[in-house]
Every structure is written in C-alpha cells, then in structure tokens.
Amino acid sequence: MTVSLPVEGACMCGQVKLRVSAPPIITMACHCKGCQKLSASAYSLTAMVPAAAFEVEGETQIGALHGANPYHYCPNCLNWLYTGLSGAPFVNVRPTMFDVPAWSTPFIESYVTEKLPWATTSARHSFAKFPEPDQYGSLMAEYATWSGTS
Numbered sequence: 001m002t003v004s005l006p007v008e009g010a011c012m013c014g015q016v017k018l019r020v021s022a023p024p025i026i027t028m029a030c031h032c033k034g035c036q037k038l039s040a041s042a043y044s045l046t047a048m049v050p051a052a053a054f055e056v057e058g059e060t061q062i063g064a065l066h067g068a069n070p071y072h073y074c075p076n077c078l079n080w081l082y083t084g085l086s087g088a089p090f091v092n093v094r095p096t097m098f099d100v101p102a103w104s105t106p107f108i109e110s111y112v113t114e115k116l117p118w119a120t121t122s123a124r125h126s127f128a129k130f131p132e133p134d135q136y137g138s139l140m141a142e143y144a145t146w147s148g149t150s
C-alpha cells in the first residue's frame, strides 16, 4: 500500500501537530506491563520513523517515567505522541495519531510473555522480550518488502 507523503497527524485536541515525510522503518506492538499502563490498554503501538523525517509543531510535555528516554505528550489533552532521544536516528511515534491504518498494523510484537491472556495481534513475528539487536536489520528489510516500501 502506498501512502502519499508527508503524512500529517495530530493529538486528540489538535494542539500538537506531527509530520512524517518517510515511511516507517518498522511497526510494532508491545505487550509489556509498562506499555499496558502507558496506553491504558492491552499494548502500545509504535511506528519507528527516521528522526530526520519527523517534525513536531507545538510544545510537548514530558510524561511517564521521566527517564533517559523521554515520553512526549500534548500539554493540553495529555495524549502520548512519541518517544525518542534527541539526537537518536529514529523516533517511535504513536501511529494512531495519523489516519494511516497501515502504520498502526504491527509487523512485530514484543513482550508476549507479559501480554493479557486475550490479547492477540496480526504481527508476523512475536518475541518473548525484544528482538536481539542483530535481528533488527533483517526484520527491517522484511518489513520494507511486506509493507511495500522497498
């Protein structure tokens, strides 16, 4: 499926706008206990995009754990928007901020060891925790083919 880029998205109230000008590198669902709390639901959804292709309009507020990896929220509606270190090559955006269903389709799922008993996704690959660092290269290549972006 081809998506015409850039894609514009926004938080629930519209105060923070997001723009992505490259297709995701991979899409994920995470079932870990932390993501269950973050999402107030069964799992979080992520589209990993190149930081160079990601723009934010409007101030964000840091929430969640206030740790090394900042979780960016809209200061007004408190929607969780993206996670990422400044200077890192990739940003993990919450794909439901965009009207692109394909970006919210998880290709991999992580932490299935902590998932709620009923929670299932259509992910192609499931991991007990996260993939090993050396697995990402082949997963990203397979994602590009699967998603039609290669």
Ligand SMILES: [Zn+2]
Binding pocket: 011, 012, 013, 014, 015, 016, 074, 075, 076, 077, 078, 079
């Ligand atoms: Zn908002």
Ligand SMILES: [Zn+2]
Binding pocket: 030, 031, 032, 033, 034, 035, 036, 044, 111
């Ligand atoms: Zn998680």
